[in-house]
Amino acid sequence: MPYSSRYAVGDTIAAIATPFGEGGISVVKVSGPEAVRLAEGLLRSRRRLSEVPPRHMLHAWAIDPSSGEPLDEVLAVRFDPPRSYTGEEVAEIHCHGGCAVSQRILEILLQLGARHASPGEFTFRAFFNGKMDLTQVESVLSLIRARTEAALKSAARSLGGAVRRRAESVRERLLRLAAWIEAQIDYPDEDVPQAEVEALASELEGICEDLEDLLERMRAGQLLGEGIRVAIVGRPNVGKSSLLNALLKEARAIVTSIPGTTRDIVEGVISHKGIPIRLADTAGIRETIDEVESIGVQRALAAARESDVNVLVLDGSDDLTEEDLRLMEEFAHKPMVVVVNKLDLPSRITPEGVRREALRRLGRDLRAEVLEISALRGTNVEALKEALVRFVLEGEGGLQEALSSTPRQISCVLDSSEHLKEAKLALDEGLGLEVVAELIRRSLEKLDVLLGLSAQEDVIEQIFSSFCVGK
Ligand SMILES: Nc1nc2c(ncn2[C@@H]2O[C@H](COP(=O)(O)OP(=O)(O)OP(=O)(O)O)[C@@H](O)[C@H]2O)c(=O)[nH]1
Ligand SMILES: [Mg+2]
Numbered sequence: 001m002p003y004s005s006r007y008a009v010g011d012t013i014a015a016i017a018t019p020f021g022e023g024g025i026s027v028v029k030v031s032g033p034e035a036v037r038l039a040e041g042l043l044r045s046r047r048r049l050s051e052v053p054p055r056h057m058l059h060a061w062a063i064d065p066s067s068g069e070p071l072d073e074v075l076a077v078r079f080d081p082p083r084s085y086t087g088e089e090v091a092e093i094h095c096h097g098g099c100a101v102s103q104r105i106l107e108i109l110l111q112l113g114a115r116h117a118s119p120g121e122f123t124f125r126a127f128f129n130g131k132m133d134l135t136q137v138e139s140v141l142s143l144i145r146a147r148t149e150a151a152l153k154s155a156a157r158s159l160g161g162a163v164r165r166r167a168e169s170v171r172e173r174l175l176r177l178a179a180w181i182e183a184q185i186d187y188p189d190e191d192v193p194q195a196e197v198e199a200l201a202s203e204l205e206g207i208c209e210d211l212e213d214l215l216e217r218m219r220a221g222q223l224l225g226e227g228i229r230v231a232i233v234g235r236p237n238v239g240k241s242s243l244l245n246a247l248l249k250e251a252r253a254i255v256t257s258i259p260g261t262t263r264d265i266v267e268g269v270i271s272h273k274g275i276p277i278r279l280a281d282t283a284g285i286r287e288t289i290d291e292v293e294s295i296g297v298q299r300a301l302a303a304a305r306e307s308d309v310n311v312l313v314l315d316g317s318d319d320l321t322e323e324d325l326r327l328m329e330e331f332a333h334k335p336m337v338v339v340v341n342k343l344d345l346p347s348r349i350t351p352e353g354v355r356r357e358a359l360r361r362l363g364r365d366l367r368a369e370v371l372e373i374s375a376l377r378g379t380n381v382e383a384l385k386e387a388l389v390r391f392v393l394e395g396e397g398g399l400q401e402a403l404s405s406t407p408r409q410i411s412c413v414l415d416s417s418e419h420l421k422e423a424k425l426a427l428d429e430g431l432g433l434e435v436v437a438e439l440i441r442r443s444l445e446k447l448d449v450l451l452g453l454s455a456q457e458d459v460i461e462q463i464f465s466s467f468c469v470g471k
Helices: 035-040 099-112 121-128 134-145 149-159 162-184 194-226 240-248 291-306 322-331 351-362 381-395 407-428 433-451 457-465
Strands: 013-016 025-031 058-063 070-079 090-096 228-233 266-272 275-281 309-315 336-341 369-372
Touching: 013 099, 013 121, 025 035, 025 099, 025 121, 035 070, 035 090, 035 099, 070 099, 090 099, 121 134, 121 457, 134 149, 134 162, 134 194, 134 407, 134 433, 134 457, 149 162, 149 194, 162 194, 162 407, 162 433, 194 275, 194 407, 228 240, 228 291, 228 381, 240 266, 240 275, 240 309, 240 336, 240 381, 266 381, 275 381, 309 322, 309 381, 322 336, 322 351, 336 351, 336 381, 351 369, 369 381, 407 433
Parallel strands: 228 275, 228 309, 309 336, 336 369
Antiparallel strands: 013 025, 025 090, 058 070, 070 090, 266 275
16 A cells, blocks of 8 residues: 555545636645535535536535625536545536635635645545556656647556556566466476476566567657757867757857857757757867866766767868767767758868768767758758657657656666566576576566555655645
């Protein structure tokens, strides 16, 4: 049973579910055993809320019980357990938008005996009552925060239980394997029929593949929510800041002809095909004795390490330098797009030339797209955006089936999958069924943490504390 000392359960809670400020309507939500009775304490209408069928709107007046004065003309609705968001009895009062009315209705409900809900408390009750697992809880937040349509879709899939169903199916298969091993463990290993050991090995492999597939979709979902982190790097004066400005279509970063202009990281976010691209313009990388610039160079290198993909900018009006090749070598191990800038000037570098030099330097083909652009004129900047999202579309197994997820979820699935790979290895190496069983048990534990079946109190509280009041 999920537990949290922050949230009590069993009493009736109330909160305003809509944002503070002016709007068409505001919704005051009440959940708990007394929800309908408390709402009836301030509603006047021809029928009582408890007499109307659940999920049917009732037209009513909200009355201030202390004065008998009408407050607002409202609509009210009730949901009976377990068919409500929290799984409990729920009443909602939909009043006119604006702060005063909803605030007064809430105050009356509190006077009548409701407790003001803490942030995320309605969702905690949904989790507590088994209406949602922890992955669905986290996708509520992703849904609220989604900034693009693609992110919204992947959050909706996770909220619908796509991660939960896949994790549960793996869990059930693992439980079956664990039970089978349990039954064999009393026999010496050599007595277990070889065919059955082979079946175990192939089932383990199949489950590992399912987890890998789940991971790929979750990573894609995370990229959709968080965006692709892109670091624009290169030696000084090649046009990195000009490129950032061209991508953002605004003069965000300072551009001058003096090498070493950018010192700190300059950030901006754009969106292409529904995928957020988080850009970081960085200081030109070179050896320097200037203390400020040198810190900037360290930050540039850190940004390039932490990014999902790097854009290495070269100055096409200049010769390819030793520094350019050194940077290419340094970043070649991760996704990269090489940009030959200043296409509007007479060119001294071609994409073919870049590939030839890279082959000589790296001893293998450059696994990166090479694009010619002009940051000054905006030529081919769209093609660069396209190349950046293509990397995600191809690298993360497509976004059609992306599932929104959090780093916590990804690390649970990753750990679970690692333990299973170890289990498979242990089986192949004949380490004995007891070792295999122990590794399967560890893998199962990680799935339990993922779903919140055995989540610790601090993890639960950390997740719910990022919610707003009324959710
Ligand atoms: N002709 C031409 N000039 C460009 C282009 N892109 C940048 N420049 C010029 O190159 C110079 C350096 O541009 P920046 O964008 O400041 O270069 P940077 O790479 O950010 O330089 P640092 O911040 O010093 O590392 C400026 O004079 C720009 O106007 C381009 O596409 N064509
Ligand atoms: Mg710059």
